[in-house]
Amino acid sequence: MDSSTKPEVAYEVPPYLRVFKDGHVERLIGTDIVPPSLDIQTGVSSKDIIIIPESGLSARFYLPKLTHTHQKLPLIIYFHGGAFCISSASDPHYHRSLNSLAFHANAIAVSVNYRRVPEHPLPIAYEDSWEVLQWVASQYSKLGDGAEAWLNSHADFERVFLAGDSAGANIAHHLAMRAADKELAGGVRLLGAILVHPYFWGEEAIGVEVLDPARKAMVDKWWLYVCSSLKGNDDPLINPVAVGAPSLAGLGCKRVLVCVAEKDILRDRGRVYYEALVKSGWPGGAEIVETEGEDHVFHLFNPTCEKAVVIMKRLASFINQDKALLLLG
Template sequence: MNPSKADASLEVPPLLRVHKDGALERIAGTQVVPSGFDPQTGVLSKDKVFKPETGLSVRLYRLNKESSGHEKLPIVIYFHGGAFCVSSVFDPDYHKSLNTLVAEANIILISVNYRLAPEHPLPTAYEDCWAGLKCLNSQVAGNHDVEPWLKDKGDFERVYLVGDGAGANIAHHLAMRARNNSDFNLVKLAGIGLVNPYFWGEKPIGVEVTDPIRKAMVDKWWNFVYPCDKGCDDLLIHPFVDGAPSFANLACHKILVIVAEKDILRDRGKHYYENLVNSEWKGTADIFEIEGEDHAFHIFDPDCQKAKSLIKRLASFINQ
């Protein structure tokens, strides 16, 4: 047996383990890569702290070329995945994927480095990402360390929230919170893009019924990052639970849901889409399924043809 495993009091595979002495060992999402110029895509990135008291930061991306005339570019605020407990904006896989998205879509992208559970239990991640939206709002007002990339080329009338996995979950909840909220009233939220969204529930649906082992694994992920009385029927992970607020509260007019055929979360993404289009929300929604692939495949293998198709679909959604 691996000595590290033998010393573990809790494992949350394949993400992390907690040792008997309380030490936390992350198995995935620990590598980091610096910002800078990427010669393969022509994208430039830089890191910026936006909340010094907590150390919250973002990584900003844009093409390293001047756009024509006074053209303004869509602004995408991106939330990375990792089940709320692993990865960061400095992860090489995310960095490469986002360079590709920025090059394809010609956007300004802000990737938010929210704090992770269990050191920072939920709902910390949501609050950190909301702080990022408030910071963007203050950019328009010109009262918070105005970022030149945003001031010169950012289109505050075309702001998108995009994320994968846990990040897609965050994007949904922030879009619900943004409607009629004075902390986010100077920009226009045009849409949200949810890639392999991390929604769940106690009662299995779809493929979860025939795959109880993976169902139990995802149950364990959620109960680790947010142990609460409602378990996987908490509103944060189950947006259709009894008593959930109406989707009419979504502060955007279009939504794209992307799922992968082999992903244990696939049917939850489809369930989200079906509930959305049958709700009181008045926007337009679309769903796109990638055949033969599993969760976050486009992050781990961004050069494969299906990952390129996913990025092109997301870029098209942003630029419609």
Template structure:
């Protein structure tokens, strides 16, 4: 007898239920907000579809208030979180956050939507995100398909960022950019990883002290990437390959009450001693949990985290990067 929609295969609360007939019920992140001009920040946004034809992949572009008509701004490519299962750039949680972040940082931002598990298990999300980054890079000479990027994006100052699963994506794309055979004509100045989703086969730090939360995180990776073990560099990036990270500076943001915090600290420590030539810094917020800032944009600690990210995006270019850039991109 054929399975019916009522026969549950598995669930991963609070995000999804998956039924034996293949139907996926998303329990969070299903609300949407259209693009437009945000009355509180003055940030404007628009959607661009068909990044990958005949798929749901799209980007939402954010532009802050400008001081001149052709003002050039740092370019931020952002990847949303949601355990690879839920949320889109249109979700109010992320749309409101991007409005606030763009206003605070004075960047032009491209928020990427990638196809999600379990219908589209990894590496599809990585591949979609890579295709979106290639689409962005097509504007580096000022003649790409999107006028806002041609006119306002400063391709000398390109950043990748994301939270949770999106932080994992940002790291893995930066690793791909560092591969000389990758074929993307884009220099990445920095990446900002916010409560990044990294994990591994053996507990570290305080993970073993909370067996229930550890078991919850242990269960996630096989659901979103059934073809790869939990010691794969995609999810457990600490290793000799880190020295090839394709950017010049890294900000790692962690939160005291997040079970993923020790993985973020380990990433910071490993990158520091890997032989990578860039600069890495870590910012830890006390008394908060995983991605707390998305739910309380006006909170003191959320503002502290956002201020730190804005400073990271607007810091002067390292001399070594400026020298390299001069040989590859016209000013």
């Protein structure tokens, strides 16, 4: 065969990737990586840890600058976005965002590097994320002898949050649902979940989707690529309010914050999720925040703009709400 012949494209998922007939995958965005470091602007330190050596499953840990040796901090388990098929915990956008979140919230963050479609079909991303959550929970020890030093010395396992944006917010929701049925290691319980511009969808167009059929068709294609399901875009994995989906009343945490953006094609799905959660009989407290004039995950790409800073401070406030109430009381 002529070595100059270009391989044939079997499938494209714009703007994310293309898959060739010979099996190799070309990711078009979300491929840049940066190493862990000490962030000069925030004083946050980071490091990478292999969680499951057999699969290479890893996470990037973030620790803010401490004020005293025995300081205990909230713990955030974070899941990055990228439609389940691009980006990573090492992506410069996420590394910068997690430094900012750890700084503003004064919290330890664990950014999960779950495996991606198409090399690792769903539900592997969910299973990897659950494995990391369980591993983190297993570090809890009242005797202070957990294996991971940052968690052992500084994590407050009474204040554990799941968080993510886009596909990562989808993962955070499903893990919070699972945590209600399957006990976490060490008896750890989730305090809250943060869903930023969550990647939820559905077959029938709603809200802004009706006005933008071209963009809806593109998003339709994403899920049909990453998940082979007879239920299509009404699979409960992507549509948590679809007929037959588990009741949101079973969400396994006490508080939820949903963030949406006015120009995001996913906006109305986030609104519907919030409304369904409030009406479900779930005993927790839910909040929703909408950013006007912005699109999907704008805060990742323009992190220093005023609205991105507002969002980061809002996440920090949500995470530290219980501590603030305790101080006031």
